[in-house]
Amino acid sequence: MAQELATFTRPLAKDASSALSTEDLRVHYGAKEALHGVSLNFERHKITSLIGASGSGKSTYLRSLNRMNDTIATAQITGKIMYRNVNINLPQVDVYEVRKHIGMVFQRPNPFSKSIRDNITFALERRGLKDRQKLAEIVEQTLKQASLWEQVKDDLDKSALALSGGQQQRLCIARALAMKPDILLMDEPASALDPISTANIETTMQELKKDYTIIIVTHNMQQASRISDYTAFFHMGQMIEFDQTRRIFTRPQVQLTENYVSGHFG
């Protein structure tokens, strides 16, 4: 049984509109409960950081939001995930459709071994978009959004695997944006990158925030405090505290959060 921990969740401001919310979201791997009922509300066009030590359940939670945990045979996800007034955690929901609206960028850059252009257009073409002109526009637009256009505009037919790690990650962001998602989930997108690439990605995220709602898992507390509007702290499969980022880092309401953000553990 999970031990009872003190928790604190500050609701979003009254005029804030919600892009996504969860109610009592639980994840079981076999008989073991890995996530103990998380209820959170994500504000539109804001960045929310999920922080916590390894194994705290933050990645498990993030991967539940676009139903990626469905791919794990032993995983069982219960509770509600509300997106546009629909509970997308129901078996009859088309997960492929969900993932078009809720895009994802992974910890390690995972471009396809195709050309830079094809990495972006491939999924669109599978969706039936054949118009060359339109596809070219989307390639340019998304690469610009991911701040990669200037570096690769002359090499669009080159293999994506020839790019550096940071460039590959930005290509993965562009690829996710091409599907025109509402929400972008990022699972430690900068943890495999050098500081300069990390800074580039963070700048990119600030730009993206105008059009997208971003939920990011990060190990790096400086990063969370730099980039995010809201922060949720996870500990041992439980969501301990959710608040505006500056409050989490300056005046947390729960002792455990205070211990974590001041570096006492984790």
Next chain:
Amino acid sequence: MNPKRTDKIATTIIYVMATTIVVILIALLLYIFFAGIKTINWHFLTGAAKSFQAGGGIGAQLFNSLYLLVLSMLISLPLALGIAIYLSEYASAQKVAALIRSMIEVLSSLPSIVVGLFGFLVFVINFHLQFSILSGALTLTIFNLPLLVRGIEDALQTVSNSQREAGLALGLSKWETVTHVIIPECLPGIITGVILAAGRVFGEAAALIYTAGQSAPPLNFSNWNILSLTSPLNPFRPAETLAVHIWKVNSEGLIPDATAVSAGSSLVLVVVVLIFNILARYLGNKLYKRLTGE
């Protein structure tokens, strides 16, 4: 004995052992080459086999081997692809997958003569397919399937899981991810596996003796009527392959130049199998470079 000395001795012994395999292969190839090269000429490669006199060729046998290979690949490749994709991508019940895998292991360890006799009973006798290319191709499929499945599954498994996630996270279905992300990614590996299996099948004799038959009716390469006995494309005609021919002239052949014919045939067989192997490596590397843009 000090550790340095022990290491030196062990290294030497291991080197000698490793050299053995090289020596065996080279000795074998050299022997086959020099024994067979005298017989090889255009007439031998394209001419018809003789039953009693010297100077027969292996044209029909060579064609039969290739045709049988193509036909059995046409049957076994789609099957193997399906099985491998199931095992690697879809099998969620690990017990079922493990059961299928162990069945494939057993199937691949069956002696080929046993598979051949099974093919004889089932395809030749029971399904009235007679001694024919089709019987042979179906029997070879049984023989070939485990090799192909394992080769393709291994290739699929080399693709990182992050590629599957990338596809799914873009809203692609599992099938789209498999066919448009995973398979292109490991296509070089799949092709290598297929060609290597083809090499094994090409040299197979025991499974074909009682299925494709031991006689090679003369072929007329201008006859395109696939139901005619002399048409090379007729899948219902008996067809002695190169490997079966080698066995036949040595065991019950009546031709005076049996030694020369079998030596020449062996050389052709080995060269073709070598070409398959080299082709597998070459194509695999080339495709990989092209796909990854290195």
